[in-house]
Amino acid sequence: MKRVTKSVTALLLALVLSLTLLPAQALAADTAPAQTTYIGSYVNPAYAGKIGIPRRQSTLSVQTAQITQPKKAGTVYTSEAAAAADLRKQMVSRSEVMSVTLRSASKDVETIALNLWNLAMDHVEGSGTTGDYLRWQFAAMSCRFTGESLDSGYRYTFTYVPDTRYSDTIWFTTNAQEAALTNYIRNTILPQLSLGGKTTYQKVQAIYNWITANVKYDYSHMNDPTYWPQYTAYAAAVQKKAVCQGYANLFYRLANDAGVDCRIITGKGYNDDGTADHAWNIVRMADGKYYCLDATWDxxxxxxxxxxxxxxxxxxxxxxxxxxxxxxxxxxxxxxxxTSAADYKASSTQLPAPAVTGGNDAQGRPTLKWNAVTGAAKYEVYRARSKDGDYIKYSTVTGKTAIPTITRCALWMPKARQARGAAWSASPTSRLCPPPPSPAAMTRRAVRP
Structure with a gap:
């Protein structure tokens, strides 16, 4: 085994994170098995100089550890994308010690570390607990990596832990708080929003209405930047108080989880009190364009x-x-x-609701039918288990008939859509049930050997 050492220079994570890896040695052969661990510091640039951590990092001294019998690594990934996906899962679970192992032909540890972190923080459409949600809810961390020279390439293990100069934790929330938030969203917010079967506009409107009606600005902590919960979706939803970042994080989570693509945007806000750092959201609407929202100011x-x-x-x-x-x-x-220059016009994408009828086809199968809607390119069929239940998308068809597979009684509803975007506000529902068993089937069930 060769001893891995590497001259490591300062890293800058372009999107989220400032990374400094400190100088070490050059690669050299060694007759004894050994690994060297290098310690570097990561600071989220979004909060540098704002939450009790300095804008610029101080210099750290290298720490090394000689390991004659290294701990056996877990999954060894051969692609950065796969390693980053594993790292992302650990971030979502709010792990305070996160490790990934990657086999690579590259000696460029700086670039590998940069790529892994950026990929793990990438925005994922349809996922409200990754991307910007992670990016804006942590402050700083330390990183160490170990390396091993193989017959072909190298194996690196990157481990992320709290930067104890600033905090004993990486994240603004704990795994328990995120679990509590998830339960609160599932059991309290979503039943009130009733998003199933709604158009993009109706989803955005319902989420925005809930946040503006239920979340108050956290003036009590606005001058205490070290009180990190104020920046979180947890504080906004569960504690009902947050600053602009908490508003934006909550909207991001709810919108993306509802299938509406959303990003968090930051910059300056200008009001009667002057200029201040601020955060808001953009969402992609049915016309394919993005529009701006600021739940904090509304x-x-x-x-x-x-x-x-x-x-x-x-x-x-x-x-x-x-x-x-x-x-x-x-x-x-x-x-x-x-992003559109003009404000969104909800009425510009409305179509009349389909008129729905239920019944059976020639073969006796329960069938959902509706009239054609002028301007509709397709129809989405939704199902609810009860009158007060959420409508969940079942299928998409281009005709005027759907023959769903039915195992129990349910409410069914078609939604007309234009070629791009939703165009529906409400639609009648039809109750369909599975056909009764045939007399022969009833006889077979009644007879026992």
Missing amino acids: AGLKPENYEYFLKGLTSFSRDHQAETDKLNTPYWTQYQSR
Whole structure:
């Protein structure tokens, strides 16, 4: 085995994270099995200089440990994407010690570390607990890696732990708090929102209405940047108090989990009190364009009085300025051209609801039928188990008939859609039940050998 050493220079994580790996030695052969562990410091640039950690990191001295019998590694990944996916799962579970092992042909440890972290923090459409949700809910961490020279390439294990100079934890919330939030969303928020079968606009509207009606700004901690819960979705939903980052995190989680693509944008907000760091959201609507929302500044208002709901850049940019440096949201440059200049018009995508009938086809199968809707390119069929239950998408068809596989009675509802986007506000439902068993089947069940 060769002893792995590497000259390590300062790393900058471009999107989220400032990484410093400290100088070590050059690769050299050794007759005795050994590994060297290097310690570096990661600080989330989004919070540098704001939450009790310095904007610039101090220099750390290298710590080394000679290991004659290294601990056997777990899964050894051969692609950075797979290793990052594992790291992402550990982040979601709020692990305070996170490790991934990667086999690579590269000696460039700096680039590998950078790529793993960036990939793990990438936005994932349809997932409200990853991406920006992770990016904006941690402060700092330390990283160590061990390396081993193989016959072909190298094996590296990267381990992330709390940076105890600032905190005993990496994350703003614990796994228990995230579990409590998940339960609260599932058992309290979602039943109130009743998102099943709703259009994109209706989902966004319901989520926004809930947040603005239930979450208050946390003025009691606004001058205490070390009180980290104020930045979290947990504080916004469960404690009903948060600052703008908590509002944006909660909206991000609920929207993405509901199938509405959403990002968190940060920059400057301009109001009567002057200029301040601020956070808000953008969402992709049925027309394929993104629109801006600021639940913090609409909090406590009635929906008819909203000033920052689904706004285009022309009006929203009057008092919001996105910033794309590493302390904010550099990915905004990927979305700016896809964000509408004009405000969203909900009525522009409405179609009449299909008229629904139920019954059986010629073979006796329960069948859902409806009339054709002018302008509809397809129909989505939704099912609910009870009158008060959520409607869950079952299938998509282009015709006017659906023959679902039915094992129990349920309520069924079609939703008309345009070629791009939803165009439906409400639709009658039809109750369908499985056909009764044939007399022969009843006889077979009744007779025992």
